[in-house]
Amino acid sequence: MTAPLVLLDLDGTLMDSAPGITASAAHAFRALGLPVPDAGTLRSFVGPPITDSFPAHGVPPERVMEAVTAYRAAFTAGGMYDNAVFDGVPEVLTELRDAGCALVVATSKPEMFAKPICDRFGLTGLVDAVHGAPPDEARSTKADVIAAALDALGRRSPVAADDGPVVMVGDREHDVHGAAAHGIDCLGVAWGYARPGELEAAGAVGTVDDVAALGAAVLARI
Known part of the structure; x- marks a missing residue:
């Protein structure tokens, strides 16, 4: 599988x-x-x-x-x-990879910025790929970024059961809606920038309150 x-x-x-x-x-x-x-x-x-x-x-x-x-x-x-990796994130990524998950960054940030940022802060080596928006992000939504990531991995959209489980992890409603466009559940994180109730209203399947609990929450969804 x-x-x-x-x-x-x-x-x-x-x-x-x-x-x-x-x-x-x-x-x-x-x-x-x-x-x-x-x-x-x-x-x-x-x-x-x-x-x-x-x-x-x-x-x-x-x-x-x-x-x-x-x-x-x-x-x-x-x-x-001018940013920093949240405490505990490298350990969670390592935990998920050790559990056999493929990890792909899918961000609305233009890819020309996302990749060097991930390089600078040591995330590139902890994930399998980094996908971002094209330079003219006016023509790209989160759903478009996810579509590009799925295509690069040879995955279908909407996601089919026999393709293996897929889950999105994000902190804003745009992550939830972008994932839903491809039939993917989104697990929200509470340490990001969402307004109170934003993730729940958008349809997130759950919200994780602490970085240390993210690995277990993701594994429970897949």
């Missing part, structure tokens, strides 16, 4: 990436001469494609790509590395 597949979100699930993302988003608002949202709003930028977040928080549609350019200037200048 095909090995169980665990799809893993990056920001807010494996890594605390809020500092770099929020600072880069704030820079973009200032560069456009627009009011900088409050800290709570900036925190909501972690997870969804930024091309969704900017228009949702005051950037006129015709200026979204200008905001993206400003964001990326700050992000590539150092913001992309």
Whole structure:
């Protein structure tokens, strides 16, 4: 039988990436001469494609790509590395691989950023692949990223029972909805950036409160 597949979100699930993302988003608002949202709003930028977040928080549609350019200037200048792996994540990834799971990062972050970040913070060697959005993430949803990951692995969508079990792990509603588009259950994590009740309302099959409990929770689902 095909090995169980665990799809893993990056920001807010494996890594605390809020500092770099929020600072880069704030820079973009200032560069456009627009009011900088409050800290709570900036925190909501972690997870969804930024091309969704900017228009949702005051950037006129015709200026979204200008905001993206400003964001990326700050992000590539150092913001992309202003983050940290959550305590206990390497041990959980090792636990899941030892249990025979295939581990694949599936993130809305553009792949050109996701791969070097995973390299820098030692995650690449703990997973089997890293998949992110294309450079123009305006054309990519979480469902698209998952589709690309499944295709690269030779897996069908919607996922079929004889392909082996598949579960998504993420911290935002976008992870839940993206997984559901392929018939995949999503297990939510409480240490990320979701609003209270967000994961449950989106249809997550469960929520894990502590990183140390994630391995057992995933194995119970596959």
